[in-house]
Amino acid sequence: MRAQQITELSGPGSAFVLSDVPEPDATHPVIGGEGVVVDVRAAGVSYPEVLQTRGEYQINPPLPFVPGSEVAGVVRSAPDGAAVRAGDRVAAFCLLGGFAEVAVAPEFLTFPLPEALDFAQGAGLILNYHTAYFALKLRGRLREEETVLVHGAAGGVGTAALQVAKGLGARTFAVVSSDEKERVARAAGADEVLRSDGPWKDEARERSGGGVDVVLDPVGGDRFTDSLRSLAEGGRVVVVGFTGGSIPEVRVNRLLLNNLDVVGAGWGGYVMSKPDVNREIGAEVLRLAEAGFVAPVVGERFPLERAGEALALLDGRGALGKVVLEVA
Numbered sequence: 001m002r003a004q005q006i007t008e009l010s011g012p013g014s015a016f017v018l019s020d021v022p023e024p025d026a027t028h029p030v031i032g033g034e035g036v037v038v039d040v041r042a043a044g045v046s047y048p049e050v051l052q053t054r055g056e057y058q059i060n061p062p063l064p065f066v067p068g069s070e071v072a073g074v075v076r077s078a079p080d081g082a083a084v085r086a087g088d089r090v091a092a093f094c095l096l097g098g099f100a101e102v103a104v105a106p107e108f109l110t111f112p113l114p115e116a117l118d119f120a121q122g123a124g125l126i127l128n129y130h131t132a133y134f135a136l137k138l139r140g141r142l143r144e145e146e147t148v149l150v151h152g153a154a155g156g157v158g159t160a161a162l163q164v165a166k167g168l169g170a171r172t173f174a175v176v177s178s179d180e181k182e183r184v185a186r187a188a189g190a191d192e193v194l195r196s197d198g199p200w201k202d203e204a205r206e207r208s209g210g211g212v213d214v215v216l217d218p219v220g221g222d223r224f225t226d227s228l229r230s231l232a233e234g235g236r237v238v239v240v241g242f243t244g245g246s247i248p249e250v251r252v253n254r255l256l257l258n259n260l261d262v263v264g265a266g267w268g269g270y271v272m273s274k275p276d277v278n279r280e281i282g283a284e285v286l287r288l289a290e291a292g293f294v295a296p297v298v299g300e301r302f303p304l305e306r307a308g309e310a311l312a313l314l315d316g317r318g319a320l321g322k323v324v325l326e327v328a
């Protein structure tokens with residue numbers, strides 16, 4: 001089968017070689033045990049793959065390897081007792097091996113793809129939407145009618161967080177860096193859009209009537225203190241990632257003064273050993289998709305051959321919604 005392999009740790013532009021490799025058998029390469037074998041139609045591109053091209057991510061198999069953490073496609077085979085079977089359209093989180101014509105995903109991370117979503121959208125369904133639900137609901141304790149501010153709101157996690165927050169009955173504030181990203185954030189359901197180079201913290205406080213309840217932050221860097229300042233009493237900042245580069249530090253007196261929480265949300269590390277939590281989150285995301293709230297925003301689509309360019313787009317801050325590789 002055709003697959004994109006990372007052959008050297010030199011960054012998105014030069015790390016990949018399109019190769020002819022043997023199809024995988026049904027044993028999952030990371031989790032073990034029989035997985036669901038999927039004929040891949042689309043593969044999602046995510047920030048961890050950018051990091052993997054430089055050897056900077058926590059999952060770093062020996063070279064060469066096929067990256068790609070999530071796919072959508074059609075089930076070729078599934079273990080007994082799985083919720084999906086041969087012929088089903090699915091979205092699957094495979095961890096590795098997704099940039100290929102055939103991939104294997106753990107059974108508990110493979111979900112039926114709702115009729116209304118195409119394969120490209122399916123390739124953006126698990127990582128970002130499960131993370132958004134986990135971060136907002138399970139970690140951020142978001143309740144109906146609360147307000148949520150989302151950084152990096154036109155990106156993959158950001159657009160997912162806006163849609164999930166709307167589905168949970170919240171009012172949403174998006175922080176973005178350009179007009180084009182503002183349009184994407186609005187299409188994903190932002191009630192208010194603020195600019196990252198403007199007085200977003202003051203605007204958020206003003207327009208929310210005194211501060212937002214939850215900030216979801218996949219960006220980090222120097223905006224973190226202003227995120228704390230944008231919160232209402234009892235507010236929560238949920239830490240999701242650090243695309244901005246630096247890892248912020250918290251002066252904890254700020255937490256004491258306004259009774260604030262800083263909460264970490266590491267979806268993968270938490271759910272990987274908890275199949276039932278995965279199934280619960282999957283059921284909620286499916287419910288939100290069927291209710292029309294969840295519909296992954298697909299940005300640029302690249303053929304499998306151009307995986308390096310797709311990753312370079314994320315690396316250069318150019319992604320609008322989910323970037324996808326079309327495989328078949």
Ligand SMILES: NC(=O)c1ccc[n+]([C@@H]2O[C@H](COP(=O)([O-])OP(=O)(O)OC[C@H]3O[C@@H](n4cnc5c(N)ncnc54)[C@H](OP(=O)(O)O)[C@@H]3O)[C@@H](O)[C@H]2O)c1
Pocket residue numbers: 046047048127128131151152153154155156157158175176177178181196218219239240241242243244245265266267268314315316317319321
């Ligand atoms: N915790 C978890 O379980 C979990 C799960 C999935 C992903 N993540 C992490 O979440 C982060 C976001 O992932 P994503 O897929 O949403 O990425 P993405 O689509 O590339 O979006 C990231 C956004 O970050 C903003 N940004 C600010 N400074 C940036 C910079 N210097 N370089 C690149 N982007 C910058 C950009 O928005 P503006 O230009 O509008 O500022 C961009 O749209 C990543 O760090 C990823 O590893 C964490």
